Amino acid sequence: MGLTYKSTGLSVNTNKLEIIKESENDYVVAVAGNPNVGKSTIFNALTGMNQHTGNWPGKTVTNAQGKYSYKNKNFILVDIPGTYSIMANSVEEEIARDFICFGNPDLVLVVVDATCLERNLNLVLQILEVTPNVVVCVNLLDEAKKKKIEINLDILSSHLGVPVVGTSARSGIGLQELKDEIFISTMQNFEGETLNIQYDNIIEASISKLLPYVNEIVKNKISPRWASIKLLDIDDTLNESISNYIGYNLLDNKNIVNSLHEIDNDFKNSNINKDNIRDILVEKIIEKSELIYNSCVSLENKNYNSKDRKLDKILTSKLTGIPIMILLLILIFWITITGANYPSELLSNGLFFIQDKLIEVFNNIGFPKWVTDLLVMGIYRTLAWVVAVMLPPMAIFFPLFTLLEDSGYLPRIAFNMDKFFKKACAHGKQALTMCMDCKILQNVNDIKYYFPNAITFVFVSHHVIADVIAPTSAIPLTTAFHIQLISVTILKNILITILLHKLLFYFFSNNYFVFPDKRSCNFL
Amino acid sequence: MSNKHLSLNKLPIGKRGTVSTLLFQGNCRRRMLDLGLVKGTKVEAVQKSPSGDPIAYAIRGAIIALRNEDASKIIIEY
Numbered sequence: 193m194g195l196t197y198k199s200t201g202l203s204v205n206t207n208k209l210e211i212i213k214e215s216e217n218d219y220v221v222a223v224a225g226n227p228n229v230g231k232s233t234i235f236n237a238l239t240g241m242n243q244h245t246g247n248w249p250g251k252t253v254t255n256a257q258g259k260y261s262y263k264n265k266n267f268i269l270v271d272i273p274g275t276y277s278i279m280a281n282s283v284e285e286e287i288a289r290d291f292i293c294f295g296n297p298d299l300v301l302v303v304v305d306a307t308c309l310e311r312n313l314n315l316v317l318q319i320l321e322v323t324p325n326v327v328v329c330v331n332l333l334d335e336a337k338k339k340k341i342e343i344n345l346d347i348l349s350s351h352l353g354v355p356v357v358g359t360s361a362r363s364g365i366g367l368q369e370l371k372d373e374i375f376i377s378t379m380q381n382f383e384g385e386t387l388n389i390q391y392d393n394i395i396e397a398s399i400s401k402l403l404p405y406v407n408e409i410v411k412n413k414i415s416p417r418w419a420s421i422k423l424l425d426i427d428d429t430l431n432e433s434i435s436n437y438i439g440y441n442l443l444d445n446k447n448i449v450n451s452l453h454e455i456d457n458d459f460k461n462s463n464i465n466k467d468n469i470r471d472i473l474v475e476k477i478i479e480k481s482e483l484i485y486n487s488c489v490s491l492e493n494k495n496y497n498s499k500d501r502k503l504d505k506i507l508t509s510k511l512t513g514i515p516i517m518i519l520l521l522i523l524i525f526w527i528t529i530t531g532a533n534y535p536s537e538l539l540s541n542g543l544f545f546i547q548d549k550l551i552e553v554f555n556n557i558g559f560p561k562w563v564t565d566l567l568v569m570g571i572y573r574t575l576a577w578v579v580a581v582m583l584p585p586m587a588i589f590f591p592l593f594t595l596l597e598d599s600g601y602l603p604r605i606a607f608n609m610d611k612f613f614k615k616a617c618a619h620g621k622q623a624l625t626m627c628m629d630c631k632i633l634q635n636v637n638d639i640k641y642y643f644p645n646a647i648t649f650v651f652v653s654h655h656v657i658a659d660v661i662a663p664t665s666a667i668p669l670t671t672a673f674h675i676q677l678i679s680v681t682i683l684k685n686i687l688i689t690i691l692l693h694k695l696l697f698y699f700f701s702n703n704y705f706v707f708p709d710k711r712s713c714n715f716l
Numbered sequence: 717m718s719n720k721h722l723s724l725n726k727l728p729i730g731k732r733g734t735v736s737t738l739l740f741q742g743n744c745r746r747r748m749l750d751l752g753l754v755k756g757t758k759v760e761a762v763q764k765s766p767s768g769d770p771i772a773y774a775i776r777g778a779i780i781a782l783r784n785e786d787a788s789k790i791i792i793e794y
Binding site for chain 2: 276277279307308309310311314467470471474475478481482501504505508509510513514607608610611612
């Protein structure tokens with residue numbers, strides 16, 4: 193953390209679970225929430241960093257961290273992957289769960305989507321079972337207002353037993369209050385009562401059986417109630433995480449194992465088994481979410497989604513969906529290509545003017561011809577050509593693409609195209625399509641991550657062919673010249689490859705695209 | 717409303733049903749539970765994609781697209 197963060201997303205530290213506090217005055221705040229609720233926007237707004245935000249879920253893959261100061265205290269924010277649950281059904285959820293449960297955050301900031309509160313409460317309630325040090329941030333209040341969804345934050349707060357702050361992070365509303373609340377909540381040790389989900393009698397009875405033994409072992413490290421509930425529905429990874437964290441395997445404890453046997457017998461009598469225990473637990477949480485939702489949200493207009501629905505009908509219907517998509521994409525490419533011509537010409541004129549000047553300078557200095565050829569005709573000219581041809585279209589295409597992304601049209605494309613994608617690449621992970629938000633969009637992401645690599649590859653391979661094969665086959669050459677040509681070409685292409693890739697990478701990462709995973713850099 | 721049981725992908729567009737059984741096992745089942753698909757959840761079929769698969773459903777205030785192979789494993793009362 194001693195490094196100065198540049199305002200690029202690339203400098204975001206992505207180490208898992210390694211939060212280094214600089215001093216006692218540093219507080220670690222985990223930013224959790226469902227996918228696509230604006231966690232990264234809030235993260236950026238608070239830290240002043242420029243991590244890429246995007247209107248698609250699953251954008252943050254690993255824990256990214258940033259820092260800000262408020263009233264002489266330092267807050268280290270950890271942007272954890274968006275999840276619907278912390279029951280660890282996927283890698284992201286495991287990362288999220290491990291950080292919330294075992295990462296020792298001083299506070300968990302749960303960001304929820306005001307337009308979709310009921311679904312979001314599921315995660316809030318799950319996190320409240322783990323820790324009482326929670327602040328809930330109801331984001332996208334502006335969107336909710338547009339849809340005439342009224343949320344009573346005070347009632348929500350009293351139900352949950354933790355502070356609730358409303359924000360519209362994109363327009364900066366509520367961020368000051370949020371900072372205040374984070375400050376107050378981290379300074380004071382939590383004393384109040386948070387909400388405990390009341391399960392069915394038989395589950396509660398089994399929790400009470402385990403609680404005293406678990407309490408003795410876990411002490412204050414994790415919530416004993418949560419650990420007891422998890423023991424009823426234990427899996428290997430969770431048990432390993434808990435064991436690593438508290439330094440003791442709960443399943444090694446005789447009392448606990450005996451109680452679990454007893455509980456198993458009780459469960460058998462009431463038809464509860466390993467397969468449906470999770471259902472029973474989740475059903476209660478969802479029931480509670482529904483209850484809280486109904487008590488604090490009022491819809492002025494029951495059909496608040498009708499406008500969106502009508503638009504969706506047009507954008508995704510059998511008759512108009514695909515034609516509109518194709519037209520839109522053609523329009524974007526047309527704007528890109530036509531719009532890029534003018535600046536391209538300007539750039540190439542300017543850059544080739546410099547090339548002529550460079551040749552003059554090199555000749556005046558008296559460099560041998562092959563040095564001039566290598567440096568100016570080879571490296572400079574190719575680079576100039578790349579910049580002139582590629583930069584303008586990229587500078588036009590990517591903002592347009594970002595517009596599409598922000599408008600939320602990309603999930604609709606995914607929805608329209610899913611069947612084709614499925615045919616094209618049906619692998620195991622895609623077997624279960626969760627929602628239009630999440631699965632297919634990964635393909636769109638992939639394209640963006642690999643775009644610089646792909647351009648570089650195509651370009652370089654084209655050039656190797658043009659430089660080596662074309663001249664050698666066209667003109668009869670002496671062997672000496674042949675070797676010289678090939679070595680110069682190889683050197684040139686290596687240099688161009690490095691430069692081009694760095695350039696593209698820099699452009700992508702600083703403007704519209706940040707590679708969430710540094711491994712993507714390993715191109716050369 | 718009659719008490720007809722059918723799989724979710726057969727629910728006509730614009731109609732609502734109530735989840736009665738999930739035929740998933742393991743991870744898929746957990747994912748469905750996370751989306752709020754438990755017994756008693758009301759689901760409305762909102763929109764078919766151009767190819768008819770996937771179909772978008774309104775589930776607890778969120779629009780979620782499910783492929784027919786998955787929706788067929790959700791039994792609803794309609």
